[in-house]
Amino acid sequence: MDLLNELNTEQLEAVSNTEGPSLVIAGAGSGKTRVLTYRIANLLCKGVPANKILALTFTNKAAAEMKKRISQLVGFENATNLWMGTFHSIFSRILRYEAEKLGYTPNFTIYDTQDSKNLIKAILKDLQLDDTIYKANDVLGRISMAKNNLIVADAYQQNERLISTDIAAQKPRIHEIYKYYQIRCKKSDVMDFDDLLLQTNILLRDFPDVLTKYQEKFGYILVDEYQDTNYSQYLLIKRLSERHRNLCVVGDDAQSIYSFRGARIENILKFRDDYPNYKLYKLERNYRSSGTIVDAANCIIEKNKEQIPKKLYSENEAGEKIKILKSLTDKEEGVQITGEISKLAYYEQQNYSDFAILYRTNAQSRILEEALRKRNIPYRIFGGLSFYQRKEVKDLIAYFRLVVNPNDEEAFKRIINYPKRSIGDSTIEKLRAVAVKNEVSLWAVLCNIDQLNGYINGATITKLDNFCKLITRFALNLETENASDIACRIAEGSGIIEDLSNDDTPEGVSRKENIQELLNAIKDFSETAYKEDTNDKLPAFLENVTLLTDQDKDYGADINCITLMTVHSAKGLEFPNVFIVGMEEELFPSKQSAESPVALEEERRLFYVALTRAQKRVIISYSCSRYKNGKVTSPPPSRFIGEIKAEYLDGFVMQRRDNQEYFAQTRSFADRLNQQPNRPIASPRISARPAESAFSSATAARIPEPDRSNLTELDANDIIPDMVLVHPIFGAGKVVSIDGLGVNRKARVLFKNGEVKTLLLKFAKLYK
DNA sequence: CTCTTCCAGCTTTTT
DNA sequence: GCTGGAAGAG
16 A cells, blocks of 8 residues: 555554554644544555544544545545544544433434523523522533533532532532533533433443344444543543444643533543553654754653653754743733734745734733734634624524424523514513423423413413424424524514624624624535435534534634634644744742642643644743733743753743742753852843944934824835835835835835834835 | 613633 | 623503
8 A cells, every 4th residue: 555655654654554443642643633534545555444443533623634635645535434533523423322221312403501501590590599509610510510521410410529529518409400401411412512422321221132233333443632531521432332342542641721611531541451461652743843942842741751662753854943932011022922923924924924922821812812903914813703693693593402402491481482472581581480480491381381381471471482483393394394494583583683783883784794704604514415315404513513613614714814722722733833822920830720730731732732833933921910810910920941851942931930830840950050140141231222323313213103004005116215215014114215126116114113124125014 | 561770700611 | 802692661
């Protein structure tokens, strides 16, 4: 097979030994995806039928990308029948198929986190519990934790450790909330995210014939990012692979950053206990980053205790040192970083898409955005509210959900009074009371609304009846009409479009665009399904919509933009230049992880992930003060900077005064000998001041501030001496002289900061 | 029932 | 500093 020639020795080993249990430890940038895709391609080439291969990933994006690459290797037809996808999407597929065995219908709804939280809030109200003590977030966290450890509500109540923890936290009734939560989900024909894994486990446990069927079916199982699996996922993999034992898991314990959502790093550390005859492959050569970056990353990860021994190395050239930028305020940090990006983009003629700014928390993005906008640097930002979490999108989807599954309680409550129909809380309370008494869903009450005459006043009954008829009318052609047609009918008929049309604010317009975009997506779905002769009906569209996220949407990677995202969401990606910003104590590592050594190790792995995203250059930045929750804080620079050997750093001045403790651990030997406080470890960059600055500073000061809202781009030939113009990086300036002809035409420009620059007009974008 | 105002909360995130 | 949710006024 030709494919195998494109791999190094270790990769080849991992790809060609397809039988038996294998653990592939794949360091950052070592070709992990390559191994997985080639291994699957290899299986297909050997004649293994695609539908006998199960490949599990953590994001839809990873699955889609792998499928694409496999198609390129062995042809589309071969790849299309692979069982490849996220844990949740694969198991929801199985669950829909087997739903009736567990007492659900094949059209069950999947609640997202917000739905789950709302349900918990409703239960808290029913139980008359104080929601300042029982916070929906915390309660959901406990339930989620239990589910991920396969503890059902009954078992929770029996579990002394859990119960005593809850009592100690002054929340003794969590088990009760859990119980009602589960009852109501079942009644609404609903599973939450954790159920998709938990219920599959129950299915495989209670129905041995089902277990056998899937064990037989999946001759080969592959798992990506194994270090991020939780117990529920771990057990599913273990069960399903028991028969053929052809299980290949790929991961990197050094990149485990999701323990806060139940991931168990020990799954990868203890693989050998479950599969004593396993084969171990280590991919330690990094192809992505410069030598300096890999060495620096190694400095960091060495400080962690629990890990599989390995040493990442790079044969790329050492490259630049890691530059450290210091700012006095968070605002200045933004200005410095964008300035640096402008400079690099300009002098090295790099594309904006070659840059990424990574931060620890989403809240940091705002200031950076402002700075980028000021400099007219295009950017795209990940995280924050995703498309499918927007209110208007969720509203319309709630209509779809209710039409497909009228028992969906959260969808019902969301739209019963949207757009406004004058059906308020007290009416819904009455409906709820009837529903609880008769042990039926809200929808069932609505269907027999005329029986409540007298209990609810006549005008309201009419309104409720109208709503009921509206939804029933939408549902008429559910099985015959395609998803796109019915979706458009709902968008119009529900009054959503009209409601949004009344709003002329930019936000309102954008909401309408989002609705249009959703309708386009459905249209696309229907057309594709029609072409490929698969199900093009609304229930089929809805099946996976909760499992979709923004990350899956193709943002047009070809657009020349800077990328802004959290370190978490950068995992798996790479960029030539990476800025890691906000490197301060209490932020990175986060404040809440500072006390726990285990949490601190995870933060360190997170920093390791950040560093290893970079191919050529890393720039780390910290600020001496920062707004946090409305208050100014001034934490010292992150201890992680000091954990990198000084020889890899450029421009870091240790601040002894600020934090004795980790300064003492990290300052250099030479520094201690010299006993000079605040002596730079590496020489700081000295910015060369042009000679002209002295005489021209007065002129420079007289250059007016540009009106940024009113800029027109200048043609190179229109630029003449004494002209005042604006440069996107350096700001306002005055042309001192022009020389050169044609493509060599250059301008010497005096800028407001007193510097004179020579600009090649062919490249420079200048504005009037 | 609806609109406004006030108050609490706040890592990370996929599914 | 910003957001979402709940309470209170109209």
